[in-house]
Amino acid sequence: MFRKFRSLAEADRGEPKHRHSRDSVRTETRPPAPQAGSLPGHTDPVAVGMATVRSDPTNEVLEKIRDEVEHEGHGASHVFVILGASGDLAKKKIYPTLWWLFRDGLLPPKTHFIGYARSNLTLEEVKKSCLPHMKAVAGEEGKLKEFFKLNEYVAGSYDKTEDFQKLNKAIEQRGSCNRLFYLALPPSVFETVTLNIKALCMAKGDKWTRIVVEKPFGRDLESSNQLSRHLAALFKEEELYRIDHYLGKEMVQNLMVLRFGNRIFSPIWNRENVASIVISFKEPFGTQGRGGYFDEFGILRDVMQNHLLQILTLVAMEKPPSTSSEDIRNEKVKVLRSIPCPSMDNVVLGQYVGNPHGDNETRMGYLDDTTVPKGSVTPTFATVVLYVKNERWDGVPFILRCGKALNERKAEVRVQFKDVAGDIFPAGEVKRNELVIRVQPSEAIYMKMMAKTPGMSINCEESELDLTYGSRYRDVKMPDAYERLLLDVFMGSQIHFVRSDELFEAWRIFTPLLHYIEKEKPKPIEYTYGSRGPTESDQLMTRTGFSYTGSYIWKSTSTGFNQ
Numbered sequence: 021m022f023r024k025f026r027s028l029a030e031a032d033r034g035e036p037k038h039r040h041s042r043d044s045v046r047t048e049t050r051p052p053a054p055q056a057g058s059l060p061g062h063t064d065p066v067a068v069g070m071a072t073v074r075s076d077p078t079n080e081v082l083e084k085i086r087d088e089v090e091h092e093g094h095g096a097s098h099v100f101v102i103l104g105a106s107g108d109l110a111k112k113k114i115y116p117t118l119w120w121l122f123r124d125g126l127l128p129p130k131t132h133f134i135g136y137a138r139s140n141l142t143l144e145e146v147k148k149s150c151l152p153h154m155k156a157v158a159g160e161e162g163k164l165k166e167f168f169k170l171n172e173y174v175a176g177s178y179d180k181t182e183d184f185q186k187l188n189k190a191i192e193q194r195g196s197c198n199r200l201f202y203l204a205l206p207p208s209v210f211e212t213v214t215l216n217i218k219a220l221c222m223a224k225g226d227k228w229t230r231i232v233v234e235k236p237f238g239r240d241l242e243s244s245n246q247l248s249r250h251l252a253a254l255f256k257e258e259e260l261y262r263i264d265h266y267l268g269k270e271m272v273q274n275l276m277v278l279r280f281g282n283r284i285f286s287p288i289w290n291r292e293n294v295a296s297i298v299i300s301f302k303e304p305f306g307t308q309g310r311g312g313y314f315d316e317f318g319i320l321r322d323v324m325q326n327h328l329l330q331i332l333t334l335v336a337m338e339k340p341p342s343t344s345s346e347d348i349r350n351e352k353v354k355v356l357r358s359i360p361c362p363s364m365d366n367v368v369l370g371q372y373v374g375n376p377h378g379d380n381e382t383r384m385g386y387l388d389d390t391t392v393p394k395g396s397v398t399p400t401f402a403t404v405v406l407y408v409k410n411e412r413w414d415g416v417p418f419i420l421r422c423g424k425a426l427n428e429r430k431a432e433v434r435v436q437f438k439d440v441a442g443d444i445f446p447a448g449e450v451k452r453n454e455l456v457i458r459v460q461p462s463e464a465i466y467m468k469m470m471a472k473t474p475g476m477s478i479n480c481e482e483s484e485l486d487l488t489y490g491s492r493y494r495d496v497k498m499p500d501a502y503e504r505l506l507l508d509v510f511m512g513s514q515i516h517f518v519r520s521d522e523l524f525e526a527w528r529i530f531t532p533l534l535h536y537i538e539k540e541k542p543k544p545i546e547y548t549y550g551s552r553g554p555t556e557s558d559q560l561m562t563r564t565g566f567s568y569t570g571s572y573i574w575k576s577t578s579t580g581f582n583q
């Protein structure tokens with residue numbers, strides 16, 4: 021009755037050959053409930069099957085998980101502490117995510133939530149600020165009330181011992197419990213907060229503590245290493261969960277299955293066949309008053325060094341021996357270690373200016389944002405071409421592109437294949453194949469390919485094999501990236517979290533470029549709000565191996581697709 025599926029915990033233990041149905045997991049081969057204090061690799065009954073929860077059109081899996089949570093929960097209490105509870109991330113992402121997980125019965129029973137921040141707030145005030153983002157609907161009032169009943173708010177500084185003693189007391193009120201600390205905090209208080217957690221708030225006895233860390237993980241190699249050393253002195257690597265929320269996105273997670281679950285791609289996934297790989301991130305809005313934060317980091321640190329580079333590793337890595345987090349992350353690190361720092365010739369930096377013909381918002385350039393320092397040269401757009409110097413990829417450009425205030429919202433991976441050798445068709449008729457994995461919006465995988473024009477003609481035309489999720493998986497509700505990732509933290513799976521050596525390599529690749537920008541302050545190329553970015557970016561892409569013909573026309577036949 022229930023679909024056969026593997027839980028993330030099973031995957032993380034690297035058990036490729038087990039294909040238990042949910043029932044068999046429960047009745048026959050289910051691993052023992054984790055002992056309190058267990059760390060990654062041990063199955064948490066709560067999380068079993070979470071990867072497919074929202075994919076089941078009939079919600080049977082969801083029901084089943086609820087049932088298991090209720091009847092087979094191993095009994096430990098959990099306290100989830102949100103440090104920085106008064107902030108933007110907490111109200112827009114963390115509280116809403118916890119609410120959705122709670123609402124769907126996916127959290128362990130006896131989970132409590134403690135918000136902690138300097139502001140003197142009441143729980144009622146925290147609730148008021150989060151509610152608009154929680155998307156609760158009519159009929160959920162009772163459940164919502166239950167959720168907030170499990171919440172409390174503690175006001176305290178980020179550096180005083182007595183405040184963390186107070187926090188610890190609040191946690192202890194919940195009895196002996198596993199503790200999760202989510203650091204939704206500015207980097208400036210990171211060190212003092214973690215020192216205080218370690219000194220005063222760790223779980224006792226057989227219970228575990230997990231620390232979830234949000235980016236930025238430093239601002240260059242040196243500062244990141246310093247932070248890593250600091251954290252390593254306090255916590256074990258398996259206690260640290262460095263979030264890159266792109267690793268929680270459906271299509272990013274799908275890369276593994278697409279690549280290693282299909283025979284068809286593996287033989288062509290190499291330098292013999294691939295001309296270029298473009299990994300893009302586009303946003304149609306500017307800094308929207310967040311310019312103060314953004315200006316300190318710029319688009320390279322904000323998006324490219326983390327999200328796009330993480331995607332690159334999943335596209336380029338060799339097949340790991342198993343699906344365990346360590347095996348996967350070992351392969352990702354190998355890819356990063358094969359990437360030399362980019363040369364300035366292979367970099368285009370841009371900054372948006374207002375569109376004089378636009379509306380109020382789009383008329384504003386980056387420098388018109390009052391929170392941005394005057395004359396800032398911080399890039400809001402970047403294209404950087406990287407090369408993976410290994411046997412599989414040597415010479416293939418990995419073109420990373422990201423920008424704010426562009427013409428559309430889009431994140432995608434575009435694998436462009438080489439021209440057909442010995443072409444027998446009229447010159448220019450046959451275009452390159454492309455495999456496009458659209459991460460957002462409206463998830464899709466499509467292969468652009470040549471086909472005979474239907475009918476009496478014998479011409480070739482561009483067409484596609486199209487897996488549009490909106491029509492193929494019409495009733496599926498995709499979980500938000502944070503939902504998957506927070507559940508992973510509860511279950512102790514680190515597959516979708518960044519390990520410290522990955523972080524080291526990511527900063528190694530980008531630090532010389534970042535330092536060059538800081539020192540030399542090259543003026544970024546202006547591009548208009550709402551455009552595709554600087555034309556110099558297209559030129560760089562063409563020069564390094566991407567070919568754009570502009571001839572492809574997509575005809576949507578799907579009713580489920582709404583772009």
Ligand SMILES: NC(=O)C1=CN([C@@H]2O[C@H](COP(=O)(O)OP(=O)(O)OC[C@H]3O[C@@H](n4cnc5c(N)ncnc54)[C@H](OP(=O)(O)O)[C@@H]3O)[C@@H](O)[C@H]2O)C=CC1
Nearest residue numbers: 434456464466484486487488552558568570571572574581
């Ligand atoms: N299942 C589905 O939902 C499917 C949807 N489609 C849709 O069809 C449309 C076209 O498909 P797409 O694959 O993008 O094909 P296109 O050939 O239109 O675009 C290919 C690539 O070329 C880039 N590009 C666009 N204009 C230029 C230019 N002037 N110079 C250089 N590069 C350029 C685009 O980048 P840039 O981002 O900069 O514009 C894009 O990366 C898209 O909206 C796509 O989402 C297609 C197939 C299936």
Ligand SMILES: O=C1O[C@H](COP(=O)(O)O)[C@@H](O)[C@H](O)[C@H]1O
Nearest residue numbers: 265266303322323327431460501
């Ligand atoms: O990490 C970040 O990501 C968001 C984009 O996330 P998405 O899930 O909406 O694609 C970006 O807006 C922000 O600047 C950056 O810090």
